[in-house]
Amino acid sequence: MNYLSTRGAGAGERHTFSDILLGGLAKDGGLYLPAEYPRVSADELTRWRALPYADLAFEILSRFSDDIPAEDLRALTRKTYTAQTYCNVRDDESAEQITPLKTLGIENGAPLSLLELSNGPTLAFKDMAMQLIGNLFEYALARHGQTLNILGATSGDTGSAAEYAMRGKQGIRVFMLSPHKKMSAFQTAQMYSLQDPNIFNIAVEGVFDDAQDIVKAVSNDHAFKAKYKIGTVNSINWARVVAQVVYYFKGYFAATKSNDERVSFTVPSGNFGNVCAGHIARMMGLPIEQLVVATNENDVLDEFFRTGIYRVRKAAETYHTSSPSMDISKASNFERFVFDLLGRDPARVLQLFRDVEEKGGFDLAASGDFARVKEFGFVSGSSSHDSRVETIRDVFQRYDTMIDTHTADGLKVAREHLQPGVPMIVLETAQPIKFGETIREALLREPGRPAAFSGLESLPQRFEVLPADAQRVKDFIVANTGA
């Protein structure tokens, strides 16, 4: 399996899965994609139906990472996808399923269900990929006798998923910046209560953007970055995307009896990482009818799928909503889909994303390419705070099921795209406890709390408060890497 950049630089060079595992963007600013998507045969699909999650993950991942010895990869997926790690199931569900499918009912002739992706350690779907990344990074670093210092900024989900994936891992340290006193008590406690010596929480005196700017400043200091082996685990990481392909297959098998059936997925979306994995599953041959992109008030993606216009927002135009993990101004993985939409023409992708940087966007409405969006199964919709609250209430009353704000955005939009006879699977991206304020507003009651999280907020916390100053953060890294 060879990888190439969506912008075409280094065409003809060889990049294996391991080569791009620890990196971010390609050197021309593009994103990596496989030179071609592996196709799954009807026989394979039939065989995969019966596999436990970890072995299904092995089958899928091995198609993309043939440079990792099969027995090593199988050990990694079995170590990652265990019932112990994905134990935060609700009711009497089986944690062995890893991603249980919860049937809601039939609406407009379509069976409607939730695919639970948030039973992992941080109660959000990012654990699905991040837990694997932690094990893959540790494995790859050990193989080459290297170490890595992961630097990131977070306002919630990503940072905690990264910390829980990397805690206690050999050769890895995490320096995670978060805005001091700006996260919810639950999210703060999730991160700061970690006592592992390789995890460093840095509370920056400022807002999230200040933390983000520090990460950029440190990453742009190439000498520092090289000397202190600074890396990231942001959503453009290819291994994160490919790890997410697995649960589309798992969800398909759970919702169908035979491979002649087709299903649709609705994906609460921000950076387009999750739904990009759905696109890849479809390109591999999984019988997906529609991929429904659900956004919140930050509707950059919905606007594109409705009109063909991709217009990124300025920071001041980005709303702070009650589904905050979807509050994005541009969608960092979107370029991967555009590459396929344009028939894999890197010169045109380069031009379009130059237009994004220089003119704030591009318009494909008039070109024949936009009409092809349908061939790829994509449709979309958006939601608001009111529809979110209304959906949480409705699903609770009708199905006795509590859903979080992001999943509510998904369900609201899914209902606009139901087709009789086609199962609709909404990806559940977080548990309600993470966004308790809106649950209380909608239901006038407390969100459910998994047993392992009782008393979380009163655990001792370990963090360092620093001013919003890149030099101070660098000094802290130097002091704590022993280099």
Ligand SMILES: *Cc1c(COP(=O)(O)O)cnc(C)c1O
């Ligand atoms: C990250 C996140 C999303 C958005 O996922 P993308 O891959 O960025 O599109 C949606 N919901 C929750 C709860 C998240 O944490």
